[in-house]
Amino acid sequence: MTESVPALVTYAVLGWMALNIIFYISERWMVFTDIIWILMAGLAYGWLSSFSALELPPLVMDPKVVLYVFVPLLIFASTKKMCLFHFRPIIVPALLAGTLGxxxxxxxxxxxxxxxxxxxxLPALLFGVIISATDPLAVSALFKGDESISENQKLLIEGESILNDGFVVTVAGILALLIFTxxxxxxxxxxxxxxxxxxGALVTGVVLGRGARAILRFMHSSYYILTTNITLALAYGSFVIAESFHFSGILAVFAAALAYGYKPDEDRANREAEEKVWEYLDYAANALLFFLLGTSFVVLTQxxxxxxxxxxxALSLLFLGRFTALFLLKPFMKIDxxxxxxxxxxxxxxxxxxGAVSVALILLLPSSFEYQPLFLASAFVMILFSLIVYPLITAKLLKQGG
Structure with a gap:
């Protein structure tokens, strides 16, 4: 165990150096966001690790680590930037797309x-719902700093992505119960x-979110270390408590972040410091998750x-599933x-x-499930195509719209 600690530190240092290089490449060649470059770096590492002569350790993401470590942090980080008041105009179309869609x-x-x-x-429907989950992490990265998209449009896309993830996990759990029991x-x-x-998830999140606000009012402090600790506890606590009651942890985190509220505090310096801490946590977790998604591709599809x-x-269904849903719901989806x-x-x-949520849900299925390899291979094809090609199409649409 002690021998692995220096190696772990070495990998961490190399990882931080690589992040700086990738960030530089992303800024110079603005074809993809830095997160997509990190995904491609993960793919390259996964390919190199397949050569035994290089003695590179294969890196595969653990589905429970994805759902319990990465997801609460990243969902909370995305949602805490939203204001409930501004979210109201798009809540109906977001709910329609994230549920009926x-x-x-x-x-x-x-x-x-x-x-x-x-x-x-039933197994086919299980795959259908799992692969319908869009990735709020990738979606958020697409529009960061882009002024050609309105706030309502951005809220609709990001909010719908978070809501559909929570709905997908819930429906997938019910279908898995029917299939494997x-x-x-x-x-x-x-x-x-x-x-x-x-x-249950929404009520849990709202109660915990407002409770966190009440604690801050009681303590009469907005020091950024205190507020960061409370928001981290809220992100993970809402997820774990909801899951322990068999509710949707993702929806609980979403509700907790909205209920906590994105309100400007009087102590602006501490508020900005807290936001910087969360921004870095969001970036670091995103980077590691997308790198692991890339490295896992080669190992899991060997x-x-x-x-x-x-x-x-796979690519036809990737497009047709979402297109059909949005086409049928378009007459009912209005913004303001x-x-x-x-x-x-x-x-x-x-x-x-x-993204990674779909892979994690497939990996959580019993290893004896005969369709798991097929589902996993198809999911990876869909995920990689959507993460690498869709941003290029989206950028072109935004350019034309601007």
Whole structure:
């Protein structure tokens, strides 16, 4: 154990140096965000680690670490920048896209996988819902500092992404229960369970978020170390408490961050210091997660045959699932009473990058599950394409819209 500590420190130092190089490359060649460059660096490391002569240790992300360590931090960091008052105008379209949109996407993808790949319907629907989860981490990185997109548009895209992640985890849990246990399907029981998971998560988050605010008022202090400690405890505490009651941890974190509130404190210096701490935590966690996503690709898909047919099908479903959902919901999605413009419709389509949550959910399925390798390989094709190609399309849309 003690021998591994110097090696761990060495890797950390090399990692920090690499981050600076990648940040420099990203600033010079503004084709991708630095997070996407980090993903490609992870892919390169994963490929190099496959050569035994180099003796590089294979790095594979642990699904429970992703869900319990990375997700609460990153969801809270994204949500705490939002103001509940400003979030109100887009809450209806965000809820529609993040719930009914997921159901439609799940049905389109699941039905295609069922008929074209001869996968039983429930497992096919499970894959459909898992891969419908968009990545709020990648979405947030896309629009950071971009002034060509309005605040409402940005809130809709980021808010919908966080909401659909929470909804996806909840629905995936219910489907997994039906597939891997002897539980029989009942529309009534399933609907009640779904509503309970969502409402319970939102109530838990709101209570804890307002409780954190009350503690700060009681202590009469806004010192940034204190507020950072409280917000970190709130992020992880809301997730763990919600999960312990079998509610959606992601939705609980989202509700806790909104309930805590993005309010300007009188002590502006401490507020700005806290924001800087959270900004760095957000960046460091994002960087490590995307690097691990890249390194995991080679290790987890070794021995998997990527046929042209499978790649074409995966990419077709990647687009069709979200496109169909947004096309059907477009008449009901309005921002401040105005219908979505054509540019906003396509922006929502191509800002729907997939990410680590989908991989984590597939890895959490029983290792004996016969369709896990197929789901994992298909998911990686979809994720890598959406993370590398979608940002280029999104940037072009924003440029045209500007």
């Amino acid at each position: 997921i159901i439609i996407s799940m049905t389109v993808i699941g039905t295609a996988v069922h008929w074209l790949l001869n996968v039983p319907l 002897s539980t029989s399907f009942s529309w009534l029981d399933t609907s009640v369970s779904l509503v309970t998971h969502i409402v 021995g998997t045959a990527f046929s042209v047919w499978m790649v074409v099908l 009473g105005a219908a979505l413009s054509t540019m906003e419709f396509w922006l929502l389509n191509f800002s729907g990058a997939r």
